[in-house]
Each structure stands twice: as C-alpha cells, then as structure tokens.
Amino acid sequence: MGAxxxxxxxxxxxxxxxxxxxxxLDEANEAVERATKDLQTRIELTLSCQHLxxxxxxxxxxxxxxxxxxxxxxxxxxxxxxxxxxxxxxAFDKKFLIPYNxxxxxxxxxxxxxxxxxxDQDLLDKQELIGHCFTTLHQIVCSEKQTVILDIIPNKTxxxxxxxxxxxxxxxxxxDESINKVSFNVIFNxxxxxxxxxxxxxxxxxxxxxxxxxxxxxxxxxxxxEYILTLIPSDRFTMDNSRIKFRASEVIKGRKVTLGEAxxxxxxxxxxxxxxxxxxxxxxxxxxxxxxxxQKEAPRFTFLNYVDAGAEISLIIAxxxxxxxREPTDPMSLHYCMNDQDNEYxxxxxxxxxxxxxxxxxxxxxxxxxxxxxPPYYNVVSNCFSLNGNYFDxxxxxxxxxxxxxxxxxxxxxxHGPTIFSELLKMATDYIISEQxxxxxxxxxxxxxxxxxxxxxxxxxxxxxxxFASKLPVxxxxxxxxNEKFTQMQM
Numbered sequence: 085m086g087a088x089x090x091x092x093x094x095x096x097x098x099x100x101x102x103x104x105x106x107x108x109l110d111e112a113n114e115a116v117e118r119a120t121k122d123l124q125t126r127i128e129l130t131l132s133c134q135h136l137x138x139x140x141x142x143x144x145x146x147x148x149x150x151x152x153x154x155x156x157x158x159x160x161x162x163x164x165x166x167x168x169x170x171x172x173x174x175a176f177d178k179k180f181l182i183p184y185n186x187x188x189x190x191x192x193x194x195x196x197x198x199x200x201x202x203x204d205q206d207l208l209d210k211q212e213l214i215g216h217c218f219t220t221l222h223q224i225v226c227s228e229k230q231t232v233i234l235d236i237i238p239n240k241t242x243x244x245x246x247x248x249x250x251x252x253x254x255x256x257x258x259x260d261e262s263i264n265k266v267s268f269n270v271i272f273n274x275x276x277x278x279x280x281x282x283x284x285x286x287x288x289x290x291x292x293x294x295x296x297x298x299x300x301x302x303x304x305x306x307x308x309x310e311y312i313l314t315l316i317p318s319d320r321f322t323m324d325n326s327r328i329k330f331r332a333s334e335v336i337k338g339r340k341v342t343l344g345e346a347x348x349x350x351x352x353x354x355x356x357x358x359x360x361x362x363x364x365x366x367x368x369x370x371x372x373x374x375x376x377x378x379q380k381e382a383p384r385f386t387f388l389n390y391v392d393a394g395a396e397i398s399l400i401i402a403x404x405x406x407x408x409x410r411e412p413t414d415p416m417s418l419h420y421c422m423n424d425q426d427n428e429y430x431x432x433x434x435x436x437x438x439x440x441x442x443x444x445x446x447x448x449x450x451x452x453x454x455x456x457x458x459p460p461y462y463n464v465v466s467n468c469f470s471l472n473g474n475y476f477d478x479x480x481x482x483x484x485x486x487x488x489x490x491x492x493x494x495x496x497x498x499x500h501g502p503t504i505f506s507e508l509l510k511m512a513t514d515y516i517i518s519e520q521x522x523x524x525x526x527x528x529x530x531x532x533x534x535x536x537x538x539x540x541x542x543x544x545x546x547x548x549x550x551x552f553a554s555k556l557p558v559x560x561x562x563x564x565x566x567n568e569k570f571t572q573m574q575m
Contacts, residue, residue: 125388126259127184127221131165131194132175133236135250139198139212146199147174149252150208153182154191164206167199172250181259182221184388189439190221194252196236213239215249221256222442225391230256258388268353270303270311272332272364274343274372281334283309285374288331288345313376330374332364343371353377387559390529395557397443397529400515401486402508403429403471404536404565405493406455406501412494418537418566419494428565430487432535436563437483440531450478450515451486454508456497467504468511469497503538506545509560513553530558537566 129151136145146169152159162182168174184190197211204210215236224232231253238249272285287303303313313328329347333340344366352360359377363370391397410417412427421427426434441447451471458464470478471493480489512532519528540546553560 125184127182127225128257128259129180129182129224130176130255130257131178131180132173132253133196133250134173134253135248136172136174136196136198136214136236137238137249138172139214143170144172145170145174145214146202147171147214148197148199148205148211149176150195150197151180151182152193152195154189154193159193167202167205169199184221184225184258189435191218192221193218194234196249196252215239217252219254222439224254224256225388226442268313268376269359270313270330271375271377272309272311272330272372273375274309274332274334274364275370276334276372279334281336283343283372284333284335284340285309285311286331286333288329330362330364332372332374342366344369346374348374348376387529390527390557391443393527395527395529396446397531398446398448398519399440399444400450400452400512400530400532401433401437402452402454402468402512402532402534403433403490404455404503404534404538405453405497405499406503406536406538407499408501408503408538409499409566411499421491421494429490429535432563432565433487433490434483436533436561437486440533441483443531447482448479449482449486451480451489452478452508452511453493453497454505455499455501455503457500459496459498462498465500467507502541503536504542505534505536505540506542506549508534509546509549509553512558513549513556516556516558528557530556532558532560533563534560535563535565537564 131149133147133149136147138144140146146167148165148167150164151162153162154160163178163180165176165178168176182190182192193216195208195216196214197208198214199205199211201207201210215238217234217236219232219234224230234252234254236249236252270285272283274283285303303311305311327347327349329345331345332343334343335341344364346362346364348360348362353376359375361373361375364372364374409419412419412421414420415422418428421430441449453469453471454467456466456469458466458469469475472478472480472489473496480486509532512530516528516530519530550560
C-alpha cells in the first residue's frame, strides 16, 4: 500500500511546488508511507556451520555458502560467502542482506560447498556440493533470538548413499534505515511588529523527495508565529544539499497577502546550535526573517521492533461483500467457489493468510465482512459485520476455520455496496484501543488485512481513519482482488 502526492515542477528542476492545501493529505501520506516502510525492511543474516564432513583426504572442508531467493517458483542466486579453508565448523564474516516483506512468502535456499578450485571459486560446477537446506525469512524472524539451526540435506555420494552433512545456523537482524523523525523549530519574525493582523508561514518548496527525503515535510503551528517542521529521512537522505523554502504571508481582512520567501539549507541548521536565520524577501525588499533551530529526533518503531520485543501479534481479516464482486452463484463472480475450486478471494486468503497466521500469537482471528445486506430481512446494509454472525465475539480459530466461516457466510448475506472502508477502519482501531485498555501491560501489535475488488467510495473518511490508525501499533494491508485499477488507493 502506498501513497503519492501530485507534483507540479517549477522551472528549477531541483524543487517541486507544494499544493496550497495539503496538510491532511500529507498526514495520510505519512501514515501510509510509514506503514509501507514498516513492512519493507532488510534482514542481515549471519551464517555458521557445525560438523561439516571431511571430503578431502589431507584437510578439513574449505567451506563456502551460496544463497538463493525464490522468485516465481525458481531460485535465483542472491549472494555467497567467502571461503573458510580447512575448517569443519566455519563462522563466516560475510553477511547476507535480504529485503523482507512480512506479508509475502520468502523461501531461501542455501548450498554448502567444499571448494576445490580456489581460483575459480564462483564456478560452482568445479566445487564439491556438500548439501543444501531451505527455510523462510518469517521462520527466522519469528524464532527465538531470530536464530534457526537447519540440518544440511546431504548431496548423494557417488555410490548413491547419503551421509551426515552437519548443520547450518542462521541468525537474523533487522537493519534500521532512517526510521527516526527529524524535527526543527521554525520561528517567523515579521518586521511589521505593530500590525494587528495574523501572519502565516507555509512551505513553498523542498528538494525533490524522490532523491532526498521519504515524504514531503510537515509544517505545523506550535504557537503564534512558531512552527514545528518534521522530516522522515530516507536511506538516501543527506543534509549536505537539502534545502527548504518557506513562504510568509499576512492575513488582511481574511485574505492572505504574500510577504516573501526565505530559503535555508539543512546542513547549516544541524551544524549551528543556535540555528540559522534567513531573510523573507519579495522584489528585493525584506519583510521579516525566519529562524530554524533545535534539531530533535523522535524514534519510530517498525513491525520487527515489536516482534523483537516479544509482542503478541494479532491478525484481523476483512472481506468485500459488495455487489461488484457478482453473486457467489455466478461462475464469473470473484466469490464463486463451486466444485471445490478456490475462488480469487480464497487464493489470496490462503496465499497471504498462510504467511500472516505464523505471526499470530493465539491463532484467534477476528473475521469481518463489509458491503452486504443483513439477514433476516435484508433491508439494512452493513459496512462492517462479523462473518460468524456474533458481533460481540467475531473471532475464529485458525485459517481453516476462517475459510469455513467465509464459505458459510456467502449463503447468509446479500451482496450490495458501496465499498466503504472508514467504518471498518474505525471498528479495527476501536478494537485495538479496547484491547490496550483491557490489558495496559500487554505488548500487542495488530495486522489488519482487507481484501476488496474495487476502489473506495469514502476517500475523505478513510484518509482520516488512516491518519488516526498511524498512531496505533497496527499495520494495514489492502489486497486488491480482480482486475480493477484501484486508482483511489493511491492517495
């Protein structure tokens, strides 16, 4: 799930102009960008082996490990370690960095070699294969101390007999990349101090965020003529050449009159404890100055930070019962599941549910639907209802029970619409808050999985709910079913 803001390039290609009324959209972007970044990180793997067999007559194993990542059913070579000569218990210095998306299956294959040709060590057909093993990233991440020990499946010997080939130990560690917010205090001092009018400071332009920052900065009023500027740096962010331009105005009889603009370089702010000053100019005249100071960093936490801290992970699932899916008895319906064949929703549910359920602590999953008319009279449309029919206890146990209850629900509810997310999001946030209030000492993290076939029809309310949810320990995953373009999902 991602979000973008339309950009209007100026003549200066190093800048893009900010829309005048952008505060709410910026907050939604920050919430969605934060959720996206939290779900996409990198894992550093440390590798070692124990009890590798001796394949050479005069020496121990000259060990090397090659890592493969599964891609579309095929394993693609990702990286390899150095060679550690004459050692049956090698601990490798080389680390593997692997992109991690917790909602996707990511299978890894490791091949362990005894290197015979050191000059051609990357030519694997010239080396002797000891064996191989498989695992998944989520298995590593969810294991105690993020460590797994795998038995190496031996390569068959020439006489077609297998032998003990030792073990491979894998330890994972999340690589934190710019997960802190950076804040600056911004003060505007107008030269016309005797004016009784209000003054306003806005962001006029920033460096292209695709190069320097993760999203557009957020400028919020703190006190009169004082603001807080917040950045979320990306891994490519550098303050060396990053600049921000401010626009100052005076509000006269309800109308904003531009006083001028001021520009600052962030490296100057960081290097000077007293901050930096810049003149607000228009047509060569000075109308005031701004001061930017007090750099602060506020920690942000990723999904894996919660896993590392021993958080209980709770999965919540919601499914689209709107009429655009077509009736489940229609062979063209996305919900059609006759003849024991999985429909599109079941394929997605099994694909991602099989991954997410491994993170769920108690395997009890609240299961909801939205966009259907309720029995017995079918004259009321609900945008959030429990699929098991028990609003006060919507939980089912395990993925198999989820599938069973879903299939039964197809015959109970009448598909309608429109596609409304805000009520579902409010239910989820209320549920999370109630769980926190019920046990304030519990360390819980929530995953809300929404499956839908169409664009949302309550964009403004959904955006507001996403902003509110960004303050809670929750990740929201939206899976598009079918062939819709889902243009409204791009905020």
